[in-house]
Amino acid sequence: MRVSRRLLLKGAVAAGAAAVLPERARARERVEPEAGAVGMLYDSTRCVGCGGCAAACKESNGQPWDDPRELSSTTRSVVKTRRLGRPAADGAVTALVKRQCMHCVDPSCVSVCVLGALHKEGRGKRDMGGERRGTGIVLYDKDLCLGCRYCQIACAFAIPRFEWREAFPLISKCELCRHRADPAQEGPRAVANPACAQVCPAGALQYGWRADLLVEARRRQAAEPGRYQERIFGEKEGGGTQVLYLAAAGVSFADLGFPELPEGSYAHASETVSHAPYLNGLAPIGLYAAAAYLVRRNRKEQEGEPSHEEEKP
Ligand code: SF4
């Protein structure tokens, strides 16, 4: 296949970025959730597919209602119906799943963003006792964005969407309704206030501290053991996420369209390897190849927005 000038340019940018990454990135430590990490718990078994969350998301972000079926530059949240490979424990042949940014504990999108347009709020901020104190929300600063689309390529969940129709396109993704935070309140609503969670009529969406949401998820599993599968998606996958998922017994997370991920984050693995001193000379060559491969793999699905994720037949 012919490698276009655009592909080569992208590879060159990636290689250049690797060459100037700071010394502090070496010997990269594993990132743990912030003590002040907020998040959401989505319970697929409670969701009734009303679409209220998607409508509230659009309103909250000033985007037009267009009955979305997929994430796009004007849709930051969508609820999908997935056909299952086999019936769930309760006999259901479909399952619902809400998709949005997962607010990863150690996000690949942040790792590859050269100018820090994507950043994890409060990363590195510590209180007097040395404890991490950030909210962990993955925020986007459009004034710093180059429009290079590396975040799209790096995200294992295929979340960031590109404004293809704009003259100077930027990306779009959920920022956990940070703009709706109410500092007058105590608790998690003082730092963010997701419109989607506020309107859910079925109790399928809950916003709060990530640690509390994990406790709540385990409580539900223990209270109704036949109802849920054992895993809580996002507890550990890909280094953990701040949006967590419960699924019905007999429904796998692959059924819901999630990738199988290792427990460690890709950001940790790639930064550790690419910044190892003995590999510094090889990093640009490797990144040329990796960037070209990833751009080719993702170009087809991402250029044809909104067909980023295919539903099962
Ligand atoms: S889901 Fe994707 S866009 Fe969201 S924080 Fe994780 S890597 Fe970034």
Ligand code: SF4
């Ligand atoms: S938190 Fe806000 S931006 Fe994110 S999906 Fe919910 S309503 Fe949309």
Ligand code: SF4
């Ligand atoms: S508002 Fe709640 S019940 Fe309705 S589609 Fe969204 S998550 Fe499901």
